Amino acid sequence: MAIQKSISPIDGSVYVERTLADSEAIAGTLEEAVKAQQAWKNTSMAHRAEICRKAVSYFMDHAEAIGEELTWQMGRPIRYTANEILKGFKERAEYMIGIAEESLADVEVEEVPGFQCYIKRVPLGTVFVVAPWNYPYLTSVNTVIPAIMAGNAVVLKHAQQTPLCAERYAAAFEYAGLPAGVFQYLHLSHEQVASVIQDSRIDYVAFTGSVAGGKAVQKAIGERFVVAGLELGGKxxxxxxxxxxxxxxxxxxxxxxxxxxxxxxxxxxxxxxxxxxxxxxxxxxxxxxxxxxxxxxxxxxxxxxxxxxxxxxxxxxxxxxxxxxxxxxxxxxxxxxxxxxxxxxxxxxxxxxxxxxxxxxxxxxxxxxxxxxxxxxxxxxxxxxxxxxxxxxxxxxxxxxxxxxxxxxxxxxxxxxxxxxxxxxDPALAWTGVKNSGRGCTLSSLGYESLTRPKSYHLKKNVQ
Known part of the structure; x- marks a missing residue:
């Protein structure tokens, strides 16, 4: 069994050890996500919001402990780490929950006598989120919460440096009563990440990291007809x-x-x-x-x-x-x-x-x-x-x-x-980059567009 070690920058000690998922565990996780999403996509927006808000409350209740974990995992001073939860995480999560119903509403088109036509925004399926260590909650919340609000299942892979963040998400959603399988996490190697991206049960990839990492994600997608949202470097x-x-x-x-x-x-x-x-x-x-x-x-x-x-x-x-x-x-x-x-x-x-x-x-x-x-x-x-x-x-x-x-x-x-x-x-604004800073966007009402696909309904009525 392969072991992943998280070395604390504070003193060089091993702070966390985790066993990497094997092929059987990966396959089981993806299969469970697919099955769970089929039921989850049919739940009401009000029910999704209730569960997500309860998950956010878990983070608020445990912010100090989460902050100390963050300090040990990636070195940010403890005077600041809890604020990643209490301020930024809370602000983004609550905003995206609050705008979900309007952002995901059907698109009405010009009425034609005898017809009913509209566009629905339907969930993609299973969203694979690959998150970094530097702002482990602020980067991941941009996709995790809206993906679930949109009716998707989520599989989260967090950086080797911050594996406890993925586990905190799992604890929060369990506390909130999210059905099993809708949110899951995996501890993976880089090679395993590529294999998950290539799996037909993954419908969208949200990656935050380096330009080199973004290129690796794009290479892993290969000839698959799926899209990756890439938040990469900056200068x-x-x-x-x-x-x-x-x-x-x-x-x-x-x-x-x-x-x-x-x-x-x-x-x-x-x-x-x-x-x-x-x-x-x-x-x-x-x-x-x-x-x-x-x-x-x-x-x-x-x-x-x-x-x-x-x-x-x-x-x-x-x-x-x-x-x-x-x-x-x-x-x-x-x-x-x-x-x-x-x-x-x-x-x-x-x-x-x-x-x-x-x-x-x-x-x-x-x-x-x-x-x-x-x-x-x-x-x-x-x-x-x-x-x-x-x-x-x-x-x-x-x-x-x-x-x-x-x-x-x-x-x-x-x-x-x-x-x-x-x-x-600002969660009301699209978070996006150009050139080697990536493509796609998260946050704002536009952030929901990458997590859904349009489905057109063209219905002719009163046919004798």
Whole structure:
């Protein structure tokens, strides 16, 4: 039997061990999902909502314990982890439950005498959700709850780093009284994930992860006529105009750059600042960043924990070294954050200036606590640099001019365009990316479209 071990970044200990599902268990899970979905799709919307709301209440009741589990599994400071449940998870789940009936209602068409015609939105069948470790509940809830509300069955595969998240979902749905088989989880290897995707009993794949992972999902689908929703990488830019409120921009962009040790697909990784406000912006940005406390995430005073693993921190350090070798300047030295130690996942935040797009730090996804800040002369240069990326998940502008924000936003290739905000998902808006940031969307009423298919009814009445 193959064993999966989850190594805690806190101290390098084995926090969770799980046995990977074998072929018999996988087949049984998929077969049960298919059978359970046949009955579940015929339940009322009110009944689905009642069960899903009760499942959400389970998460609220256990938020503190879930938060501590998260800290051990992926290293985010304990002062923040429960909020993934109490705020973001709750907001998204409740919103998607609340709009389900309207979003899934029949589409009426122009009435023709003697006919009844309409379009139903019917569930796809079994939805396979492959979720990441960095925001394990916030990413998975985008699909799990609406998929079940739409009448589908769900099989969840969580990252090796966060297997307890999948088990928490199972406990929540059992508590809520969801019929057996409608929600299930599997602990799988990468090879097993591919085999599940290739199985004819899977009708849709929702994947959140790297570009390489997205390509592997697409390859696994092969010649099957199913679709995968892919939320992949990001290299999200921010542009601070001359008319920006600098205090507000600094406060939000520091948080957007370094929260969760920068391990966020929509975290801010590069900042372009108008030359007239560049120096005060950088000075304020560095002052605020220096107040972070790197250390043991189980301590309530810690504001920055370890990265998920040492190899991830090493990758970020390599990007920094590459930038320094090409002329960039680092604003913090090794004494600024004493807990920052080479050869460990503990890495303090870093700010690089004198950067340009010849450096990987400004072009390639970093996924760590470092940001490059670059001076620009005008809007045109900022737009060109923001678009000079293979990614397009989110981008933000910091300005007091709404019309300028709209004009510039229309020219930036991105899934979400923020003004005076960053690193946030409003569940009423479609969460989507362009270019190598993926395809498809979750959240909002549009998020239900990928979890259903249209079925047209063309009924001729009163035939003698």
């Amino acid at each position: 999200d830019p921010a542009y601070v105009r001359a008319d920006a409120n600098l205090e507000d921009a600094i406060e939000n962009l520091v948080d957007g750059s370094f929260f969760n040790s920068g391990q966020s697909c929509c975290g801010v990784e590069r900042i372009y600042v108008h030359e007239s406000v560049y120096e005060p912006f950088v000075r304020g940005f560095a002052e605020l960043t220096s107040t972070y406390r790197l250390g043991n995430p189980l301590e309530s005073t810690t504001t920055l924990g370890p990265m998920v693993r040492t190899s991830a921190a090493d990758f970020v350090r390599q990007q920094i070294a590459d930038a320094l070798s090409k002329g960039a300047q680092a604003l913090f030295d090794s004494e600024t954050f004493p807990a920052d130690q080479e050869g460990t996942p503990y890495m303090g935040p870093q700010i690089l200036v004198d950067v340009d797009h010849s450096m990987a730090i400004m072009k390639e996804e970093t996924f760590g606590p470092v940001v490059g800040i670059m001076s620009v002369k005008d809007d045109e240069q900022a737009i060109a640099l923001m678009n000079d990326s293979e990614y397009g998940l989110t981008a933000s502008i910091w300005t007091s001019d709404l019309e300028a924000a709209l004009t510039i936003g229309a020219r930036v290739d991105t899934g979400t365009w923020f003004m005076n905000r960053c690193d946030y998902l």
